[in-house]
Amino acid sequence: MEERDGLIAMHQIQGIGWHTLHKLLEAGWNPAGELTSDLLQHLRDLRVPGSTVERIRGKWNPSFVRRVKEELKRRRIAAVTYFDPEYPEYLKEIAQPPWVLYIKGDLSLLSGVCLAVVGTRNPTHYGRRVARKMAAEIASRGWVVVSGMAAGVDSEAHRGALEANGKTVAVLGTGVDVVYPKHLRGLYAELAEKGAVCSEMPPGTAPRPGLFPQRNRIISGLSVGTLVVEAAERSGALITADFSMEQGREVFAVPGPVTSEKSAGTNRLIQQGAKCVTGVQDILEEFPSLDQSPRAPAESTEPSDLSPEEGLLLSFIRDEPVHIDELREQISLPPGEIHRHLLSLQLKKRIRQLPGSRFVREG
Template identity: 60%
Template sequence: MKGAGWHTIDRLHRTGWVPSNPMSSAMMEAARAMGVSQQRLDRIREKCTPAFVREVKVELQRREIRAVTLWDDDYPSLLREIPQPPWVLYVKGDVSLLDSPGIAVVGTRKPTPYGRQAARMLSEQLAGAGWVVVSGMATGIDSEAHRGALRQNGAIVAVLGTGVDVVYPRNNHSLYHELIRHGAVCSEMPPGTGPHPGLFPQRNRIISGLSYGTVVVEAAERSGSLIIVDCSMEQGREVFAVPGPITSTQSPGTHRLIQEGAKCVRRVEDIWEEFTHLMPAPLLESFGEADSSLMVEEEVFALIGIDPVSLETVMNRCPIPAEAVHSVLLSLQLKRCIRQLPGMQFVRM
C-alpha cells in the first residue's frame, strides 16, 4: 500500500493493530499521536480489507510466492533480532532455509580470478558442512558464492533488492531458477518491484540478519559490500575477511576490515571455529579430518618450488582428484605459501 512504509507500520503495530483486524478509533487516535497523518490512516483502513487480503493471497499463490510476515511462526528467528526486521518476506523456494544456520558470503561485483576462486571454495566447503550460504545474487562474488554452494548441492538463500519475481541482473536468469530449485530466493519488496539503487543497501540488513556471520571475499575501499559489514556489526554478528594481494585494487576494503578487527580467513576452519556451538553434525566430523587435509596440502606444497610448476604437472604428480587439487592450491595461496603466475603456473613465495 502506497505510503505504508516500515515506520508507519511500526507505529500502527505499537497501537495494537494487527493487519487482519479492523483498525479501531482508539488505535487511529494513538497512531495520530505518533505522527501518522489522518489521510494515510484513511488510505490504509480503506485498502486493508478482508477482500483485499484474499485477492493478494490468491495472486501470490498463482505466482508461486509465499509471504512470511513478522506475525507468522515460521518467520526467521534470527531476523527477528535485528533493529528493523522486514514486516514481510516474499519467498520463492524452500522457506525453511531462512531459519537454518546461515553464513553470508559477499564481495565486489568486479572480482579478480583469485576472488572468484576464494568465494567458490569457501562457499562450497560451508555448504558441504551443512551451512546455508546467504548472498545477494549480484554479479561477481555473490554469484560465485551461490555457484560454489550449488556445486555441493548445498542450501542457498539469495536476498534480492528487487521483487522476488524480478531477475536482476538479467544475465543471472539461469542462476535464479537454480536457486529456487535448490534453495530459496527472498525479498521484502512487493512482487514486480524493479531495480532501484536505493533498494540494494536496504536489503543488505536482511543478508546479514539471516546469517550468524558475514564473510567478505574482495572489496575495494568504498565497496557497497562493506554496507553489509556495517549491518553485521550493528546486529552483533561476526565479521570475516579474506586477505588478498596488496597490489590488487580489490584488496583495500578487506585489508582495512582485518586491521579494524575482522577475523582473517585463510581457510574455512577459521570461520567454523567461531561457531562450534552451532556446527551441524557433518562439520563436527570434518574437524576430525583436519590433520589429513594438512597432509594433502603438504604433499602438494612439496611439488612446488622456486621455479614455476604448471597445474598439469601438479595434477599428474599428486594422486588426488582434480577438483581437490584446485582447492588445495587456492588454500596454499590464501596462506601466502605459493602464488599463481600467468598460464596457470605456480611458485613458492
Template identity: 45%
Template sequence: MIESHALLTLNAVPGVGNATTRKLLEYYGSATKVLSLTENDLAADQAVSGKLAAAIAQFPKEQFLAKELALIAQHGVCVLTFHDEEYPESLREIADSPVVLYVKGRLPENLSLSIAVVGSRNASLYGNSIAGQWSARLAEAGFTIVSGMARGIDTAAHTGALKARGHTVAVLGCGLSTVYPPENEKLFAEIASGGAVISEFPMTMPPVAQNFPRRNRIISGLSMGVIVVEAAVKSGALITADFALEQGREVYAVPGKVDSPTSKGVHGLIKQGAKLVSCVEDILEDIHPQLLREFQGSVTPPERKDPVASGAMNATEQQVYGFISDRPVHIDHLIDRCGTDALRVTTVLSCLELKHLIKQLPGKLFVR
C-alpha cells in the same frame, strides 16, 4: 480482511516501514484495525504523522491486495509474517526485522546454521574462485549459504553451494516477480528449487538503489557470520559487514592483492578488527571448534557424480578433462599437454562446455 493480508497491505504503503508498522500494531492491536480507520481517526490519535495517516487511509487496499495475491499465486510464492512460527528466529532478534517475508522455494531446516558470503560485483577471477570454493566447502559442512544474488561474488557463492548440493538463500532488493540481475534467471530458479529466494518487498517492487542497503541487514541477520570476499571502499558488502557488527554477528575478511581496488575495503575491515581468514577451517574453528572436527572427520560431503566413472565422456574428452582443474588453465597449455592439434582440442573443449563439465573464462582460460 484477515490479519496476514492486512500486514501484506500495510507493508506496501509508501512511507510505512517496519518500525512504524510495529508502533501501529502496538497502539491499535492489529493491522486489520489500522486499515479500517479513516484519515481523521489516524490523525486524531497521533499514532503517526498527518502525512502517513493520509498515505494509509488513501492507499488502494483492495486493488493492491487482489493484484498482489494473484502475483503470489502466479509465481509460486508464499508469505510469512513475523507472527508465523515458520518465520526465521535469527531475524526476530535484529533491529528493524521485516514484518513480512516473501519466499520463493523453501527455507532450509538448517537455517540457524547459516553464513553469508558477500563481496564485489566487479569481482576478480581470484575472488569468484574463493567465493565459489569456500561456499561449496561450507555447504558440504552443513551450512546454508546466504547472499544477495548480485553479480560477482554473490553469484559465485550461490553457485558454489548449489554445486555441492547444499542449501542457499538469496535475499533480493526487489519484488519476487522480478529477476535481478536478469542474467541470473537460471540461478534464481536453481536456488528456489534447492533453497529459497526471499524479499521483504511487494511483488512488483523494482530493483531501485535504495532497496539494496536495506536488504543487507537481512543477509547478515540470517547468518552467524559474514565473509567478505573483495570489496571496494564504498562497496555494499561493507554495509552488510556494518549490519553484522550491529547485530552481534562475526565478520570475516578474505585478504586480497594490495594494489587491487576491490581489496581496499576488505583490508580496511581487517584494520578495524575483522577476523582475517585464509581458509574455511579458520571460520569453522572460530564459530565452533566442534564443527571443525566434524568437518575434518566424520562429516561426509554430499556424493558427487564422477563424470569419468559415469561414462559422460569419451576417451579424448577424458584426456583433455584430466588436464583441467579448479585453477584456470590456458588453451595453449592444454594443446601442449594433449600433444594434438589445436582444432581437435578446441572441439573437445566445446563439447565439455556443452556438457557443463568445464567453464570458459575470459582470455581463453578453462576451469572445472
C-alpha cells in the same frame, strides 16, 4: 480474516513501509479487525503522509486482503510474518526485523545455520575463485550460504554452494519475483528450485538504489557471521559487514594484495578486527559446536561428539515437542548460546525443529 493475512495485505499497499506498519501496530491496530477513523487520524498525527493514509482508507478491506492472499498463492510466493512460527529466530534479534518476508523456494533454509558470503560486483579472477571455493566448502558441511544474488562475488558464492549440492539463499533488493540483474535469470531459477530467494519488498518492486543497502541487514541478520571476499574501500559488502558487527555477529575477511583496489576494503576490515580468513577452517573454528564433517551421515554422530551444553540441552528434548521458551526457563544459558547449541544439535541430526519454535528428538 486472519491477522497474518491482514498484515501481509497492508504491507502491499503503496507507501506502507516498515515505519508505518510499526506505527499502526504500536497504535493498537488489529490486522484482523477494522481500521477506525480514530486510528487513521492517529497516523496523521504521527506525520504519516495524508496521501498514504487515504490510500489505506481506500484499499484495505476484507476483499483486498482476500485478493492479495489468492494472488500470492497463484504465483507460488510464500509470505511469512514476524509473528509466524516459521519466522527465522536469528532475524528477530536485529534492529527493525522485516514485518513480512516473501519467499520462493525452501522457507526452512532461512532457519538453518547460515553464513553470509559477500563482496564486490567486479571481482578479480582471484576473488571469483575464492568465493566459489569457500562457499562450496561451507555448504558441503551442511551450512546455508546467504548472499544477495548480485553480479560478482555474490553470484559466485551461490554457484559454489549449488555445485557442492549444498543449500543457498538469495536476499533480493527487489520484489521476490523480479530478477535483477537480468542476465542472472538462470541462477535465479536454480536458486528458487534448489534453494530459496527472499525479499522484504512486496512482489513487483523494481530495483532502486536505496533498497540494496536496506536488504543487507537481512543478509547478515540471517547469518551467524559474514565473510567478505573482495571489497573496495567503498563497497556495499562493507555495509553488510557493518550490519553484522552491529548485530553482534562474527565478521571474516579474505586478505588480498595491498596493490589491489578490490582488496582495500577487506584488508581494512582485518585491520579493524575482522578475522583474517585463508581457508574455511578459520571460520569453522569460531563455531566448534556447529562444525561437522562434509556430508556426515546421521548415524555417525555419537553422544561423545556433543559438548556439555549440547548434552544438557538434549536431556530436556524428548519425543514430545518442547518449546524454546521452556528450554530457556530450564537452562541457565544466554538465549544466543541456547540458539547456537540448538542449531548444532540439528546439524548433528540429534534433534529436529518443528513449526512454532518447538524441538523434538530426531530418529
